[in-house]
Amino acid sequence: MNHLTMFLSCVFSVEIFLRLNFLSILDSIYVISNKALHLVTKKNISDHWKEKALPKYALEIIKLSFQILLIIFCIFSLFFIANIFNNNFFLFFSSYFGIIESILFGVGYFYLRELFIKWITILDSKSICINLPLHPSLWEKHHL
Numbered sequence: 495m496n497h498l499t500m501f502l503s504c505v506f507s508v509e510i511f512l513r514l515n516f517l518s519i520l521d522s523i524y525v526i527s528n529k530a531l532h533l534v535t536k537k538n539i540s541d542h543w544k545e546k547a548l549p550k551y552a553l554e555i556i557k558l559s560f561q562i563l564l565i566i567f568c569i570f571s572l573f574f575i576a577n578i579f580n581n582n583f584f585l586f587f588s589s590y591f592g593i594i595e596s597i598l599f600g601v602g603y604f605y606l607r608e609l610f611i612k613w614i615t616i617l618d619s620k621s622i623c624i625n626l627p628l629h630p631s632l633w634e635k636h637h638l
Contacts, residue, residue: 496586497595503576503587504599507569508607514565523558526551 530551533544577584586592 495580496583496592499576499580499583500587500592500595501599501603503572504596505603506572508600508603510565510568510572512604514561514568516562516565519558519561519565523555523562526554526558530555 530548533539533547533551573584573587577587587596
């Protein structure tokens with residue numbers, strides 16, 4: 495039961511990670527931080543403009559950091575909820591075997607998901623699409 499719970503928790507964690515754009519949020523923080531660093535190190539920009547721009551950059555970084563915190567909280571919540579249904583799950587998850595298994599499940603699911611998406615895209619691009627009207631009563635006029 496622990497393995498099934500681990501697999502489902504990892505699948506949902508990967509989906510949360512991908513659908514809530516965790517990596518793009520990290521990239522945004524990196525870009526804004528570089529802008530702020532560039533602004534601070536520039537000699538030809540007056541302190542007045544630096545004082546106006548830096549709080550805006552800081553506020554954006556704070557907002558994005560809260561989004562990251564929320565995503566991490568959601569992922570940890572999945573594992574705590576799983577522990578409610580399976581009492582020994584947290585002990586299993588925190589063991590060496592559990593950590594290795596969760597990494598394998600997460601990475602394996604991610605790559606299988608990507609292969610499935612590519613396969614669906616290839617099948618979709620090769621299929622013949624018939625342009626039919628939305629209402630079935632009008633299909634008769636198209637002589638299939």
